[in-house]
Each structure stands twice: as C-alpha cells, then as structure tokens.
Amino acid sequence: MFSKQLLSAATAFSMLSGVFAVGCDDPTATIKSAADATQVANCDSIEGSVLIDRNAGPDIDIGGKLSEIGGDLTAENNGLLSSLRSDSLKTIGGVFKLNNVTHVSTLSFPKLGEVGSIDWATLSSLPEPTFGNPGITKAKSVVISDTFIENIDGINVDSLTDMNINNNKRLTKFSTSIKSLSNTLYVTANGLNLTMEMPNLQWIANMTIANVTSFSVPSLHTVNGSMRFDSNYFDTFIAANLTDVIDGDVSFVSNPELTNISIPALTHIGGGFTVANNTALEKLDGFGKLNEIGGAVKVKGSLSEVDLPSLKDVKGAFDVSSTKDIADSCNTLGSFKGGVVQGDYNCEGNDASANQDTSDASSDGSDSSGNGTSNKKNAANPVGGASISTLVTLAALGSLVTALL
Numbered sequence: 263m264f265s266k267q268l269l270s271a272a273t274a275f276s277m278l279s280g281v282f283a284v285g286c287d288d289p290t291a292t293i294k295s296a297a298d299a300t301q302v303a304n305c306d307s308i309e310g311s312v313l314i315d316r317n318a319g320p321d322i323d324i325g326g327k328l329s330e331i332g333g334d335l336t337a338e339n340n341g342l343l344s345s346l347r348s349d350s351l352k353t354i355g356g357v358f359k360l361n362n363v364t365h366v367s368t369l370s371f372p373k374l375g376e377v378g379s380i381d382w383a384t385l386s387s388l389p390e391p392t393f394g395n396p397g398i399t400k401a402k403s404v405v406i407s408d409t410f411i412e413n414i415d416g417i418n419v420d421s422l423t424d425m426n427i428n429n430n431k432r433l434t435k436f437s438t439s440i441k442s443l444s445n446t447l448y449v450t451a452n453g454l455n456l457t458m459e460m461p462n463l464q465w466i467a468n469m470t471i472a473n474v475t476s477f478s479v480p481s482l483h484t485v486n487g488s489m490r491f492d493s494n495y496f497d498t499f500i501a502a503n504l505t506d507v508i509d510g511d512v513s514f515v516s517n518p519e520l521t522n523i524s525i526p527a528l529t530h531i532g533g534g535f536t537v538a539n540n541t542a543l544e545k546l547d548g549f550g551k552l553n554e555i556g557g558a559v560k561v562k563g564s565l566s567e568v569d570l571p572s573l574k575d576v577k578g579a580f581d582v583s584s585t586k587d588i589a590d591s592c593n594t595l596g597s598f599k600g601g602v603v604q605g606d607y608n609c610e611g612n613d614a615s616a617n618q619d620t621s622d623a624s625s626d627g628s629d630s631s632g633n634g635t636s637n638k639k640n641a642a643n644p645v646g647g648a649s650i651s652t653l654v655t656l657a658a659l660g661s662l663v664t665a666l667l
Contacts, residue, residue, distance in 0.1 A: 290333075293318050303328050303348070311356060316340045320365075325349035332356070334378075337363050344387075349373065357381050368392075376400040380417070385409040389432070391416060396439075406430060412453075427452060443467060449474060454495070468510065484508065488533060491517060497542070498522045507531045511557065514540055515620050524548035531555045534578065534623030538562040541617060545569070558605060560623035562616045567591055568609075573598065578623070579605035583613040 284291045284298045286305035293299050294315040302312060303326035311333030314322055319342030327350060334356035337343060345368035346360075354377040360366070364386040372394040379402045388409060393416030403424040404417060412432045418439040426448045427436065433452045437459040443466045449458065450472035457476040468487035471477055475495045483503045488510030491499065494517045504525050511533035514523060520540045525548060534557030537546055546561060547569040558578030561568055565584040568591040580603040582588070582595065592609035599607040 293322060293324075296321065296323075299324050300326075303350075306330075308332060311336065313337075314340065314343065314346070317342060319343035321345045323347050324351065329353065329373075330355070334359060337361075337366075339363075341365055344368065345370075347371070352376065354378060360385055374398060379403040379405075381405045382409060383407045385411065390414075393417075409433075424448075437461075441465070443469075446470070479504075485510065488513070491515070493517065495519055498524070500524045501528075502526065504528050505530075507533070509533065509556075511536065511622060513622055514538075515622075516540070518542060522548065525552075526550050529553045529572075531557075533557040534560070536560045536623040538620045539617045558623040559603075560619070560621075562619050564617065565591075568595065570595070574602055576603045576605070579603070580607045580609075581623075582609040583616040584611050585614060585616045587611045 284293065284301040286308055289310040290313050291302050291308055291310065292313045292315055293302060295318060299322045302308065303324045306327050307330040308328065309332040312324070312331050312335050314337035316339045319340065322343060322345070325348040328348065329350055330353040331351065332355045335354050336357070336359040337346065338359065338361045340363050343363055343366050346366055347368065347370040349372060351371055352373050352375055354374070356378045358377045358379070359381045361381070362384045364384065366385060367387045367389070369388055370392040372392065374393060375398060377398060382405065388411055390411060390413045396418045397416030399418055399420065401419045401422060403422060405426045406414060407426065408429045410432055411430050413435050414433070415435070415437050420440065421442045421444065422440060424445045425443060427433070428448065428450050430452045434455050435457050439462045440460060441462045441464050445467050447466060447469040450470065452473060454473070455475050456473070458474055459478045461478065462481055463479050464481050465484045466482065466486070469485070470490045472492045472494060477494070477496060477499065479501055481503060482501050483505055485504065485507045486509060489507060490511065490513040492515045496517070497519045498521065502524070505527045506529065509532040512531050513536040514520065515536060516539045519542055521542050521544070523543070523546065528549060529551050530553060535555050538560060539562065541564050543563055544565060545567045546565055547567060549570055551572050552570060553572050554575045555573070556577050559576055559580045561582040563584060564586055565588060566586050568582055568588060576598065580598060582592070588611040592611065595609050
C-alpha cells in the first residue's frame with residue numbers, strides 16, 4: 263500500500279512537472295528563468311512564440327540547438343534582463359520585440375538572418391546589437407526608437423515595408439544595403455552627428471529625414487510618394503540618379519547649413535515643390551532637367567539666384583521670394599506667368615520675411631482652381647510590432663491535482 267502511494271505521488275509530481283515545463287510545441291513558451299531558457303535552447307525549433315517574462319534575468323541564453331522561432335520573440339517591461347543571446351537562432355517568423363527592457367546591455371545573435379519585423383523601444387543601456395555577417399537580410403519592417411544604440415549596421419535587408427529610426431540620441435552611424443522601401447523611411451531626432459549611408463537604395467515610396475549630418479543615396483532613381491528633408495545639418499544633398507518623384511512632394515525646409523541641392527536628372531515631381539528657410543543656400547540651380555511639377559512651387563529664403571531652365575508645366579501656384587535682390591531671376595522666371603504656371607504667380611526680392619514661411623507648397627489644401635485638393639502625403643507611418651497574449655489555464659491544473667489525489 264505504501265509503495266503504491268509512493269508511486270502515485272511520484273507520478274503526480276512527474277505530471278505536475280510536465281505542466282510547468284517549457285515545451286517546444288507550446289503556443290507560447292514563457293521563459294521565467296535560466297533553466298527555462300535552457301529547455302527552449304534544446305528545441306530544434308519552436309512553432310509558436312517565445313516570451314521572456316518580466317522577472318526573468320539577468321542572463322538569458324537560448325543558444326544551442328534552437329534555430330527557428332515560428333512566432334514572436336518578445337521581452338517587455340523587464341528591468342532585470344542584462345543580456346539576451348543565441349549563437350544558433352537563424353529565424354524569427356514574427357516580431358522581434360524588445361520594449362522597455364531598460365538594463366539589457368548585450369544583445370548577441372550572430373546567426374540571425376531573418377525576422378518578420380523588428381520593434382525595439384526604450385532600450386536604455388544597449389550600445390550596439392551584435393549580428394553576424396551579413397546580418398539580418400530579411401524583414402518586413404524595422405522600428406528602433408528611444409534607445410542607447412550607437413550603431414545598427416547589421417540590418418542589411420534588400421527590401422522593407424517601413425523603417426522608422428527615431429529618438430536614438432547616441433546613434434551616430436547607420437549604413438544599410440537596403441534596395442527598396444515600399445512605404446516609409448522615417449529618420450528623425452537621433453544623434454546630432456548621425457551619418458546615414460544607403461548606397462544600394464534604388465526605389466522608395468516615402469521618406470522623411472530630419473536631424474541628420476550626412477545622407478547618401480547615390481543609387482536612388484525613383485520616389486513613388488514624397489521626400490522631405492527638415493532641420494538637417496548636411497551642407498550638400500546629391501541624388502545624381504533620381505529621375506522621378508511620381509506622386510508626392512519634394513521639400514527642403516530649415517536646413518541651416520545646406521549650400522547645395524543637386525538632383526540634375528529629375529524631370530518630374532508629382533506633388534508640390536518646397537525650398538524654404540535654408541539660410542545658407544544662395545543658389546537654387548541643381549534641377550536642370552525638371553520639366554513638370556504636379557502641385558505648387560514655394561521657394562523662400564536668402565537666395566541670390568533661382569534657375570529652373572527646363573520647367574514647362576506647374577499645375578499649382580508659383581511663389582518665389584528672397585531676402586536678397588533676385589531681379590534677374592524674376593525677369594527670367596516671369597515668362598512662366600500665364601503659361602507654364604496654371605495657378606497664381608509671384609516672384610519678389612528684398613523681402614525681409616522670406617525665411618519665415620516654412621509651410622509646404624500644397625499645405626493650404628487648394629489646387630490652382632481652388633477646388634480644395636492637396637498633393638500633400640503623410641510624412642510617416644511608423645509600424646510597430648504585433649502584441650502577444652499569454653493564456654494560463656489554472657482551472658485545468660486544479661482538475662489534474664484533484665484527480666491525482
């Protein structure tokens with residue numbers, strides 16, 4: 263009788279241990295300790311998601327056998343975690359989400375090459391993630407916000423839907439081999455000396471770039487939506503191969519060190535064209551082939567020369583003003599009135615308030631006919647990661663314990 267009771271107790275303990283174990287087939291494998299992480303690491307793959315509990319830490323290592331997570335890898339609201347690593351993980355099918363993980367200083371995934379998306383926010387202690395070579399080469403979207411990161415060169419995806427890099431105050435360098443972005447590139451409020459290189463970027467829907475010291479896109483040939491540059495610190499912008507901005511605006515506003523804009527092959531802008539309050543810019547003469555503008559033109563600044571030699575069609579209004587004498591330019595541009603320009607025409611120099619108007623050319627919402635249409639596109643559409651819910655079935659556990667007793 264006693265031996266039967268011992269056997270029953272052992273069986274009950276074994277079954278209860280199985281209930282609490284982290285399984286490879288769990289819809290969500292929750293890591294609460296280093297032991298749980300070891301169990302996850304011993305799986306060849308996990309079909310579901312992996313959730314790092316808010317009290318797990320300080321060191322979580324899921325390296326070993328694990329090469330693939332079918333769902334998300336998530337850590338949120340965890341102030342204990344200091345290192346998260348895996349020397350074996352190659353694929354995360356869902357979101358790689360780190361949110362408010364304030365003490366993680368080591369993030370090492372040398373074999374990770376594919377993720378569904380990256381969503382990192384409020385990583386207050388992470389100086390640089392460690393990826394291998396070539397790093398992450400496949401993802402749908404990347405959001406990195408409010409971090410301590412200085413360098414994120416390991417993200418080398420060919421094509422993305424969205425990229426949103428904002429409020430990373432220590433970020434000083436970002437170089438990526440991305441070739442196309444189907445929705446939005448949004449870079450703003452990062453480190454004051456941020457240099458950004460996108461040597462392979464050829465096609466993008468929309469871009470908004472702010473607070474950047476240098477920005478290089480030598481291969482860019484098509485912008486499907488809008489491109490906006492506000493409050494940057496570069497002195498030159500060159501897009502030698504850009505030929506078409508299909509359906510949006512081109513805007514350079516309040517870039518205090520900008521002395522040269524050169525987009526010599528650009529022939530068409532689908533929306534408005536704005537150059538305003540770039541106080542160091544003296545000549546606007548880098549648009550030699552620009553032929554057609556689908557919205558309004560607003561050029562405001564301290565310019566001594568405005569030259570648009572190939573312009574044949576402006577669908578909206580045309581407004582040029584400078585703090586300096588631009589009589590010669592206005593004489594030349596005057597031929598646009600009543601022919602090239604379909605809306606109102608204005609060109610004037612010696613206007614002391616010329617740098618004060620920094621609104622976009624089409625921001626009044628009216629076309630040349632006063633029909634209340636606008637070419638202005640949304641500047642950004644940051645994409646965050648998916649949320650994860652964890653189901654804990656205490657009732658089932660209670661039933662099991664009752665049955666064993």
